[in-house]
Amino acid sequence: MQIGELARVSGVHLETIRYYEREGVLPRPARLANGRRVYSSADTRRLGFIRHARELGFDLTQVRALLALQEEPEASCTEASRMAQTQLDSVESRIARLMVLREELRRMIAECRDGAVAECRVIEALTEPAPVLPA
């Protein structure tokens, strides 16, 4: 499989695949005589792993760590679990935060009904001092 097809089946942009290779999260693949990259099903799985981890909000450094863990199956799962817990905490707080924002946006829209900007709550709501948030 060449890079174009891998991009299609994985949904990962072709240039992003090359970027991952440069960054060392994808191994350098075999090459055809003409220099083109050829990917195995192992590469496809690994790219799927990376994509999925990225979708879950792991950054590339974390992805590298997870891949390293995957490479030594005799190692303990504790570290992977800990990373997932960290990720879960961050997802929880993002959800809570977004739900506050959603309420505010709803209120802004509800209170703005064809008025002029002078009475427009959308602008006004944004002009209010932001609530103090815990760091």
Added chain:
Amino acid sequence: MQIGELARVSGVHLETIRYYEREGVLPRPARLANGRRVYSSADTRRLGFIRHARELGFDLTQVRALLALQEEPEASCTEASRMAQTQLDSVESRIARLMVLREELRRMIAECRDGAVAECRVIEALTEPAPVLPA
């Protein structure tokens, strides 16, 4: 008020304030004889507006547009409301997406109990093909 104090009271990083000025979302402030920036309460409010809008997920281009709307209070509210609606849609979908991720992370953690990586659900879950998500 000088830039350091503005940074403290607004919670916006000092270098970010200068960045906003370069980008034209904050007007160039008055200067003292020694060249230091001095900010008025109008600047403080404007920065609060920007910070709040950024927190709500508006990008700097949208912030500029909102500021322009704010500057002409006789204009219709329709545009501001439409922008808020767009933002609301994106917030809704981000929440939905994160809730799926949260469930998955919870499941991963629950199923990983001191096992070796070979049986680790965290790794395994990431290796599974990603579920098809609506764009």
Added chain:
DNA sequence: CTACAACCCGTAGGCACTACAGGAGCAAGA
């Protein structure tokens, strides 16, 4: 034979910051 797609590499651009280098101004203490 020619058009065109798919690939190659290297580099630059984009967003929203963030950091750093190197220098000047200013207030307060020894």
Added chain:
DNA sequence: TCTTGCTCCTGTAGTGCCTACGGGTTGTAG
């Protein structure tokens, strides 16, 4: 008076994670 240390100045480079582009080669279909 000198020095320490803080705040500020400018300009530039780096970050994360891609994405785009330019200019070249290879492969394929009509």
